[in-house]
Amino acid sequence: MELFDNHKTLYSTALGLFLLLTLGVAILPAISNEQNNAPLPEAPVLSEDAVKGKALFVANGCVACHTQQVRNVEMDKIWGERPGIAADYADNHRTDLFHNTATLMGTERTGPDLTNVGKRQPSRDWQLVHLFNPRTVVEQSIMPAYTWLFDIKDSLKEGDVVVNVPEAFLASPHQKVVASREALQLVAYLQSLQQVKLPDEKSPLFLYKREKLADNGGAPAALNGAELYANNCQSCHQPNGEGLKGAFPPLKGSKIVLNDDPELMVDIIMNGYSGRVQEGFGEMPAVGTLNKLSAGEVAAIMNHERSSWGNNSRKVTEEQVKTLMEKVKK
């Protein structure tokens, strides 16, 4: 064919077709997305530290393993309260001459999604010790250790942020681990990662709902306390309930957990706790409120904690927890 025997027409045709399609599926949708989306009204502006922390997040390639997108499918519900929308990303711009926009949606979930990690795991102490070496708090983790973001010192200066690292991870017990400015910036960024509430309370639906078992008669399946514990509590209090010496208190044999009156335990779960900060333990975030746990879920977690690792305390019921939750509500 004449058209194909002339290199000018042949390659121009191919280029024209390719450019046309490129415009249609990439450039125009991208531009229209830019123009039609604005940051949500309640979206906070990143602090200076968080902005620097984000740059560190980019520089160290964290996006290789961590996504920042809650898909509109039921299985992603554990990563956020609602599916992500375009407006969530609207405030991402080119940072400087050399760096492109960092939307950081990611394509691999070798590690957990981080969209809402600031709410899910707000504790700075935990984030720092986890960054120093993730295996201090999550034994099976395969995340790299970011030891170069920390200084190891023999004596402390004023203003040093000390990280409670278990002795097994240090060369000598006298060493002190101090978080560098970069480590604190990175944690500030992680803490800033929180899903913003939509203004009209109307969010897109999660699709592909999990099917309820038919022979269950429509009744919700019994809640699994061990799984809920693993998802919400285990990273600090550990699978063996013994916590982390000097950082996170044990639940095994804890007076509060074994107390017949569950009120204080419900209070701590729903509102957090700072009663043992003097002993060096980190402040506990309000896990129950942040993760929107239901009374049934809290009861399941409490019963798991009250009956595991040698703990043997009276079980609580959902109704009991419900009334207590109302009572401690601030």
Add this chain to the structure above:
Amino acid sequence: MLTAAVLMVGIYCAQAQSKGKAFFAMNSTAGLWTCCLLLLAVILQLALYMKYRLQSIIRSRRVRRRQPQLENVTAHIRQLNNRQLTALLQVKQQTKMKMLVLIALGCSLSAKAQDINPTPLMNQTGIIITIILILIPMLVGIALMIFKLRRVIGNYRRKVYQEDSTQLASYLDDINDAEILNELSQRKAALDYSLGHDELAGTQAAADKKGLLSDISNENDINFITRKKPSPARPPIDPALGKLVLWFLGTATFWLLFGTTVGEYVGIKFVSPDVDHVSWLSFGRLRPVHTNAVFWGWASLAMLGLGYYIVPRVSNTSIASLKGGWYTLILVNAAVVLGTICLMAGINNAGGEYREYVWPVMALFAIGLCITLGNFLQTIARRTSKEIYISNWYIVSAVIFAIVIVLVAYLPFWQDGLGETIIQGYYMHQGVGMWFMLFMLGVTYYFLPQQLNRPIYSYSLGILAFWSQIVFYTVIGTHHFVFSSIPWWLQTVAIVGSAGMLIPVTSGSTNFFMTFRNGWHKLADSYTLPFFLVGLVFYFTGSMQGTAEAFRYTNLIWHFTDFTVAHSHITMYGIITFLLWAAIYTVVPRLTGKEPPQITIGIHFWLALIGLLFYTIPLMYGATYRGIMWQSGKPFIDSVVFMAPYWLWRAIGGSLMWTSHIVFAYNMYKMLVANSAPDIKDAALKKLSEQYLKGSISSPI
């Protein structure tokens, strides 16, 4: 009979299962019946066995009886035979009787087997047990009978042999006839005859007047490795261009070794995360070093080198500018060196996959491509053929598209917010499909028909694949972000486009495999065709897998898991890298005249292929289950623990692949620089011409 028994067992089997009972339980009627019928079947079979044994004996006796008559030997022997046969006949009569009894027994048994109906009585466990108890001793009795029978047969045979030998001895003793003795000595001479090895070839030396024979080996070693054919001589190409192509391929080999060494190390980090705590070697920084080094270093440089070989060849002219080629070589290599250093130092573009090099680095790459594009276009413009061969369609378009893709990805005008993600989906997939895949298809359209020594099956299919690849591939990028906040219609377009990819993939693979047809035997004696074949098989399966992964449901299970990693290795390694090796093993010996050692090519091929399978299959299996664990709401850390063995398998497969690259580098060394055994003939001719130039020999004319 046997069939009937088996059928009945089958029916009982089905009945028992439909009742939902355990089939082989001894307290169920069906189970007992099965035992019973099985015993019957065994007995019947034994009876049949005996029948056949006896019949065969009778047959052999009949033959023996006939033999003496046919051969018409002496009457003496016949008489002896006759007398013995009468005795034997009696034995035969007796055995026949025995056999009849047995057959009758068998028939009655089989009749019983057919009569058995599940009547109320027969459903009684006690009755069935009794029947089984009767059948067991019957079985033992029959077994004993068989032993007895075998002994009788043995005795009979021994007797016959003894008689025969005595007979023969006396006959031989009697022979005194000169004629017979003469006949025997003639027979001995005939048996002693052997071939003299020159019956077909004759005694004259062979002449090859048309030069059909070459590379004749007179070594008669044992073939531990199948000897493959060396590449046939091709029209010589400009040595200066040859040097450029070899530099491209040589630096590509370096980046393959470097990139996969990093990849291997990164894979080990999944198994042993605390192997180092150095910022420059941390996982997040090394992963893009690996991917970019194998993309822009290995695959791109090797492709460009092959392009510089192919484009002038199929245009039937010389390359427009050699200098342009050298500039491209230097620019692309510089981009990978600088990019690698930047990434390890923590300077990257913001995390989009394959877009990690900052723009000044990627600009070097793009400028290199622009120079090459101009070069290729000028070369094609001065082609001496009217039509543009399809290889050049694919190759030049790939270069054009790659430049467009890089521009779209790095220009800042449409990168705010989610725009960045939309461009990212487009860019990463076009990089794979419109640069690597399109270019390699062009390379394959050139080398595959050549290596098979036959034209491409259908030029039209190649053209269909070309245009449909552009139409469908361009739109599929967003399928990496299914269910994300990217517009739903754009996701749907990407999924539809992924399904549309069936058209270019099936037409392309049909074209290649039909070119292979009737040429499969050539696989055995070529060392490049196996690489082509593996590449083409993965072209079909890997691309189809890509379509399967794009659907919404499969996204639920496989998205975000290591399944994607396995898929990208099946495609970038299984397709692109295997095809690149095939082409490199074809081209380099043509340029240097040095063949790589066949044993190390074999090692390279098998290590790479087995390594790839070890890498991908466990990873796909584990990733599928990981996705299902996520779907069922299991704690995330459980899915990490679950993946550990599959990550170990990945490291093992990766190590095999990495070892194969060392072997490949050695082969490159052997093809490029190793000194082959000096050719005495060449040396002698050189000396002769030197002497001639000096004038010590007078001119032959």
